[in-house]
Amino acid sequence: MPEMPEVETVRRTLLPLIKGKTIKEITLWYPKIIASDPTEFVQKLTGQEVVAIDRYAKYLLIRLTNDLTVVSHLRMEGKYRLVDVAAPKDKHDHVQFAFTDNTALRYNDVRKFGRMQLVKTGTEKRTTGISKLGFEPNSHKFTVAYFANCLKHKKKNIKNTLLDQSVVAGLGNIYVDEVLWLTRIHPLSMANKIPPSRVKQLHDNINSLIKLAIAERGTTVHTYLDANGETGGFQKMLRVYGHKGEPCARCGTPLEKIKVNGRGTTYCPKCQVNYQ
Template sequence: MPEMPEVETVKRTLTPLIKGKTIKKVTLWYPNIVATDHDEFVKELPGKKVVGIDRYAKYLLIRLSDNLTIVSHLRMEGKYHLVTPETPKDKHDHVQFEFTDATALRYNDVRKFGRMQLIITGTERQTTGIGKLGYEPNSSEFTDEYFINALKKRSKNIKNTLLDQTVVAGLGNIYVDEVLWKSGINPLSSANKIPTDKVKELRNIINQEIALAIEKHGTTVHTYLDANGDVGGFQEFLQVYGHAGDNCPKCGNILEKTKVNGRGTTYCPHCEVIYK
């Protein structure tokens, strides 16, 4: 699944491709991608201009004229790419936005898990899943005090706590494995048992990891591509994710892989302390 750095990279590469363009026609080849009224989606968008793209956590917010926003979640495999309307349709192309300049933006999704919603701009916290999310890494709200207090209220393990998005928004399986290893915290540690100094260290590492991943244009492990069709570069910097059976870069012991609530999890049993 594209995580926060990948979605930020999509935002940055997609913006120059479509900003300022006017929608001429919308085609829904697989209407269920749109979670709001399908007819309204097709009828309301022609004539609207793309004024910019914002992002919160793993959500893209495509801002349009007349105070409308398309909220897009890529889920596991969603991708955008710019074509001409005459380009043969790929079997996994599900939505097309044709523009007045004879280009078209297509949404491609092998698993069809991604979703779009058409909303009034500014209502995303009231009308979409964004309202349930915690603060983003590197935001002014994501402070030591906030993080410490949030973890004190969670008795479940730290891996699931970081994945559920209500404490920190935008982290997924890849980055959680990486930041826990760098922090020396076992993924099965109870969130509310982690010492305060380790919570502060973990927050700093989360911020650093996400900033570097964005700088490197995200991580391509499976199918992630940005809006230009390019892979990310952060996979070259992964220390534990995808390295089960290799030697730990810190201590030299073998990295192990287990499942935490069904999610594949790579960790070092020697370096990562369990807090219970």
């Protein structure tokens, strides 16, 4: 958390709050959040104007004048919010972008896992973690043929395969559990043993699930909030995640929860076929 739908929601809510604003001063209360050189980060960004915010998978790409981009990964607990520059600092606020209009964008992160990296605009897919990612759901490159070829070469379970960001960029624990239930695939199925017809269904369900989750403004099951401080809505539509022991919405069998590579994984032992 947050996964692709949540990061997209943050992008959409953050953009109108800061677009067109000029950075007057940057405060780094916890410099380790900056993955690039902190001194250069402050020097180069001071005086720049926010022109756009893009996204790739779970990364925010904050575009500024002078061909500069801040690549931001929220990791587990990262949040942005716009405040008055004089507002009291929260103990988990770690970076502040103070603007010339006396507002300030603050980055808050309880676990301090999030990172920001300053790069030249257009180089982010070569110089940051984005370079290691596969294609996004609903992108023209995320084809059935691409997806099937990826699975064919993966000799590991499908849960871990879908969490592998080099295969599908943007999926996390919540949406993997949901899409596997939707496609009736057991999470311990071997990725390279899933029949082609079911691979196509899985591909299509990934696209439709992510599209719906974005429309519902993401999932709030722990602490996720958008840039306006509001929760998502997709948690009301979850069929398996967080529902251990409850009856399967499809067949009524009690849902079970196991650990897959350390990740809590909920599934239906009757509906979901284990391909081995």
